[in-house]
Amino acid sequence: MSQAADKVWTAGMVVIGDEILSGRTADKNIAQVASWLQVQGIRLTEARVVSDDMGAIAAAVNALRSAYDYVFTTGGIGPTHDDITVDAVARALGVPVVIHPEAHAILKEYYKDRPGGLTEARLRMARVPEGSDLIPNRMSGAPGIRHGNLFLMAGVPHITAQMLDGLTGQLEGGAPLISETVGGFIPETEVAEILREVEKAHEGCQIGSYPFFREGRVGSNFVVRSTSRDVLDSAVDTLCEALAEAGFDFTPGGI
Amino acid sequence: MSQAADKVWTAGMVVIGDEILSGRTADKNIAQVASWLQVQGIRLTEARVVSDDMGAIAAAVNALRSAYDYVFTTGGIGPTHDDITVDAVARALGVPVVIHPEAHAILKEYYKDRPGGLTEARLRMARVPEGSDLIPNRMSGAPGIRHGNLFLMAGVPHITAQMLDGLTGQLEGGAPLISETVGGFIPETEVAEILREVEKAHEGCQIGSYPFFREGRVGSNFVVRSTSRDVLDSAVDTLCEALAEAGFDFTPGGI
Numbered sequence: 001m002s003q004a005a006d007k008v009w010t011a012g013m014v015v016i017g018d019e020i021l022s023g024r025t026a027d028k029n030i031a032q033v034a035s036w037l038q039v040q041g042i043r044l045t046e047a048r049v050v051s052d053d054m055g056a057i058a059a060a061v062n063a064l065r066s067a068y069d070y071v072f073t074t075g076g077i078g079p080t081h082d083d084i085t086v087d088a089v090a091r092a093l094g095v096p097v098v099i100h101p102e103a104h105a106i107l108k109e110y111y112k113d114r115p116g117g118l119t120e121a122r123l124r125m126a127r128v129p130e131g132s133d134l135i136p137n138r139m140s141g142a143p144g145i146r147h148g149n150l151f152l153m154a155g156v157p158h159i160t161a162q163m164l165d166g167l168t169g170q171l172e173g174g175a176p177l178i179s180e181t182v183g184g185f186i187p188e189t190e191v192a193e194i195l196r197e198v199e200k201a202h203e204g205c206q207i208g209s210y211p212f213f214r215e216g217r218v219g220s221n222f223v224v225r226s227t228s229r230d231v232l233d234s235a236v237d238t239l240c241e242a243l244a245e246a247g248f249d250f251t252p253g254g255i
Numbered sequence: 256m257s258q259a260a261d262k263v264w265t266a267g268m269v270v271i272g273d274e275i276l277s278g279r280t281a282d283k284n285i286a287q288v289a290s291w292l293q294v295q296g297i298r299l300t301e302a303r304v305v306s307d308d309m310g311a312i313a314a315a316v317n318a319l320r321s322a323y324d325y326v327f328t329t330g331g332i333g334p335t336h337d338d339i340t341v342d343a344v345a346r347a348l349g350v351p352v353v354i355h356p357e358a359h360a361i362l363k364e365y366y367k368d369r370p371g372g373l374t375e376a377r378l379r380m381a382r383v384p385e386g387s388d389l390i391p392n393r394m395s396g397a398p399g400i401r402h403g404n405l406f407l408m409a410g411v412p413h414i415t416a417q418m419l420d421g422l423t424g425q426l427e428g429g430a431p432l433i434s435e436t437v438g439g440f441i442p443e444t445e446v447a448e449i450l451r452e453v454e455k456a457h458e459g460c461q462i463g464s465y466p467f468f469r470e471g472r473v474g475s476n477f478v479v480r481s482t483s484r485d486v487l488d489s490a491v492d493t494l495c496e497a498l499a500e501a502g503f504d505f506t507p508g509g510i
Binding site: 017018019020021022023024025026027028030031032033034035036037038043044045046047048049050051052056078079080081082115116119120121122124125139156158177179188189190192193195196199206207208209210211212213223225 | 272273274275276277278279280281282283285286287288289290291292293298299300301302303305306307311333334335336337370371374375376377379394411413434444445447448450451454461462463464465466467468478480
């Protein structure tokens with residue numbers, strides 16, 4: 001029991017799409033999936049962005065699923081020729097691609113009264129690696145796909161949001177990493193030693209320092225993270241005392 | 256000559272930072288570096304997001320530099336304890352970390368009249384893997400770092416923008432990938448076959464399909480890419496004809 005309670009659950013993520021690697025589209029799914037995973041008590045440990053290429057997708061999926069407890073992919077599960085995630089993942093898993101009967105039924109219903117009906121292209125969205133379950137998606141007809149600890153989600157961020165919502169509370173995780181932020185117009189160069197000392201004095205606490213330029217002034221937000229509320233509170237208190245002692249103005253919650 | 260002209264120049268990217276993997280901060284550097292690379296005739300082929308962990312950073316840098324012509328990193332070159340990119344890259348390269356005399360001089364000058372002067376923490380920003388050159392940064396004192404085909408840039412996007420600006424035209428690349436977009440309130444499921452046919456008929460052209468929901472309606476932008484202006488123009492013309500023939504309204508340039 002105590003071993004299980006201490007386990008840190010980890011996830012890797014594969015973001016699939018030439019549009020991200022060309023710079024055309026700024027990815028929003030890493031932040032979205034990462035935030036959601038935090039709440040599930042699962043730590044996103046690595047993300048890889050790869051192009052719409054069978055070999056690249058399969059290699060990334062295999063590398064991450066051997067390293068982490070869960071793997072999430074986003075992108076490439078739509079109806080067009082550049083949507084090859086299902087095929088690439090099936091190759092990575094060494095299983096065939098099959099039509100999922102429930103996905104077939106969902107799409108049939110969804111396109112029943114829509115122009116064109118269930119075309120061959122649309123039917124592509126019922127294809128899954130053999131052995132998969134579906135992740136419901138209220139937004140469009142096409143469901144996400146779950147194969148063991150591997151989750152294939154949409155590229156469009158608000159469809160992925162729907163799929164994550166459907167998975168909330170379904171995944172085994174550990175204690176969520178919680179955080180508090182303290183910020184101010186404080187150059188991080190002037191408090192580097194304080195941050196280091198506070199982190200060192202609080203086991204299992206991490207402090208990140210995130211500088212910014214705003215209104216012509218430099219400042220920083222300091223994010224303190226821990227899985228323990230006690231450790232977190234103590235670290236934040238110590239940090240605030242040290243900043244005050246050094247003569248800095250700061251704002252709990254960050255600025 | 257013709258071999259060199261045909262060579263596709265590639266880059267990998269390592270985004271470093273717990274703030275990205277916690278979901279606190281949405282990465283902007285992948286899109287920024289990717290867009291800049293396109294103009295240099297270099298294709299961003301893979302990006303990895305890793306945490307502030309020596310082993311993870313070093314492993315990603317080594318994996319990507321053996322696979323691609325160039326490697327860019329963003330994040331972790333500031334003055335605080337969580338800025339360990341220089342150490343991790345030095346480990347990956349198997350070289351020691353040294354103080355770069357020119358970086359030292361720049362920081363000395365920059366902090367001459369600033370409160371606190373050049374502290375030990377600030378001096379951290381003059382540390383580089385042995386054998387490095389500097390990448391100028393007009394925005395703050397701290398320069399970026401170049402070691403052969405490896406480029407260490409800031410995590411703050413507008414500082415990285417400055418560093419990229421300083422590198423413009425300095426890197427050997429091939430023909431830039433150029434693109435045209437055609438968009439409309441067209442469900443991608445209804446034109447999947449058209450896209451596939453147009454791409455197949457134009458060698459060296461790729462068509463990406465990017466669906467959206469807007470004003471309560473579904474639509475898509477179709478991005479046609481090629482390194483050849485002729486191929487690109489021909490593919491776009493063929494696509495527009497096919498969309499018109501199928502009865503769709505569309506907007507050149509995308510919507």
